[in-house]
Amino acid sequence: MAEETLGRYDALTQELSDPSIFDDQRRYAEVAKEHSRLRRGADLSRALLDAVEAERDARELVPQAEDAEEREFYAAEARAAEERIEELSEQIRTELIDRDPNDDKDVIIEIRAGAGGDEAALFAGELMEMYSRYADRLGFKHRTLSSSPAEVGGYKDVAIEISGDRAYSVFKHEGGTHRVQRVPKTESQGRIHTSTATVAVLPEAEDVEIEIAAGDLEIDVYRSSGPGGQSVNTTDSAVRITHKPTGLVVTCQNEKSQLQNKEQAMKILKSRLLEREMRERAEQEGALRQAQVGTGDRSAKVRTYNFPQGRITDHRVGVTSHNLEATLGGDLEEFTQALAAKERTDRLAAEAAGTPG
Numbered sequence: 001m002a003e004e005t006l007g008r009y010d011a012l013t014q015e016l017s018d019p020s021i022f023d024d025q026r027r028y029a030e031v032a033k034e035h036s037r038l039r040r041g042a043d044l045s046r047a048l049l050d051a052v053e054a055e056r057d058a059r060e061l062v063p064q065a066e067d068a069e070e071r072e073f074y075a076a077e078a079r080a081a082e083e084r085i086e087e088l089s090e091q092i093r094t095e096l097i098d099r100d101p102n103d104d105k106d107v108i109i110e111i112r113a114g115a116g117g118d119e120a121a122l123f124a125g126e127l128m129e130m131y132s133r134y135a136d137r138l139g140f141k142h143r144t145l146s147s148s149p150a151e152v153g154g155y156k157d158v159a160i161e162i163s164g165d166r167a168y169s170v171f172k173h174e175g176g177t178h179r180v181q182r183v184p185k186t187e188s189q190g191r192i193h194t195s196t197a198t199v200a201v202l203p204e205a206e207d208v209e210i211e212i213a214a215g216d217l218e219i220d221v222y223r224s225s226g227p228g229g230q231s232v233n234t235t236d237s238a239v240r241i242t243h244k245p246t247g248l249v250v251t252c253q254n255e256k257s258q259l260q261n262k263e264q265a266m267k268i269l270k271s272r273l274l275e276r277e278m279r280e281r282a283e284q285e286g287a288l289r290q291a292q293v294g295t296g297d298r299s300a301k302v303r304t305y306n307f308p309q310g311r312i313t314d315h316r317v318g319v320t321s322h323n324l325e326a327t328l329g330g331d332l333e334e335f336t337q338a339l340a341a342k343e344r345t346d347r348l349a350a351e352a353a354g355t356p357g
Helices: 002-016 019-023 025-061 068-096 118-137 167-174 258-284 324-328 333-353
Strands: 107-113 141-149 155-163 176-182 193-203 217-222 238-243 248-252 303-306 311-314 319-321
Touching: 002 025, 019 025, 025 068, 068 333, 107 118, 107 167, 107 258, 118 141, 118 155, 118 167, 118 176, 118 193, 118 324, 141 248, 141 258, 155 167, 167 193, 167 333, 193 258, 238 258, 248 258, 303 324, 311 324, 311 333, 319 333
Parallel strands: 176 303
Antiparallel strands: 107 155, 107 193, 141 155, 176 193, 217 238, 238 248, 303 311, 311 319
8 A cells, every 4th residue: 555655646746747737727636636635645655664674674683683682672673663564554544545535625614593593693603703713723714704693693694714734624523503502691580491503514615626607607786784684885795696506595795895705605605516516426326424404403413512511512422521611712622533533433444344434
């Protein structure tokens, strides 16, 4: 595997060094993407081949040793190299097995208030802040692409873009229905209410991946509005784009410029179309999965945030934290790392069983 990986990586490096590749932007994007994806595997492969050579050299020197002390020294060197070989082999296996080709992409996170009225909107706003703060902790950039603020605070829906090294791989497991349990400020009897917000995580589509014919789009412009429907702009700067073949609709009104709103709406639309294409491809390959968001009903949940007990539970990996405030403040590593580990385990099990991961 190491030799094959290095050979492929070197071939891609050579292809990228040929100036003529820029004449075909689609091919350039494909090669650059695969080259980037294989870089860590190639580095590990080089280290593995070096360790194999070191182990072989040490074994050959053992019988040539002049005394027991020297013989034990070379034997110890051989054992250390052998352990290094096992360690690197496992790392390479994990790195290269059917890795999600979207892991290296930037990400768009869409959050929508679900069941629970005003509380759901407030919770959607808290989730948006949680992801933004986690992005800050990781040194990632983030910005709001579109939003519909609620009158009480929070959002009816909001979309944020997060850019950084392997951003999609970090956030991709956040998709699903998040459930909050707490006493709302408006609750006079002190009863605990359950509300939800749905999260969809989209790998950001590159222009060469999704091509959209101009005739497939219906673009409307209108005046942007704030909570309660009041106008917050005196010009028709808000943009609504409808993709007629699929019926997907995207609206953006965050920017003052109609052009900027259109660009951001197109970015979201392309990412939704890419996610739709990925889902259809997975279904055709027999890896049918439920949509990330589901119905938004209270019973369909991936994670529960229980305020009275200060507890967060991720139901997919059985991880519970009693540090609710820190998690909402952006300390998400415990959950994202457990979910990434589960993905690796599932992929390794699928590979061992000879089925797609």
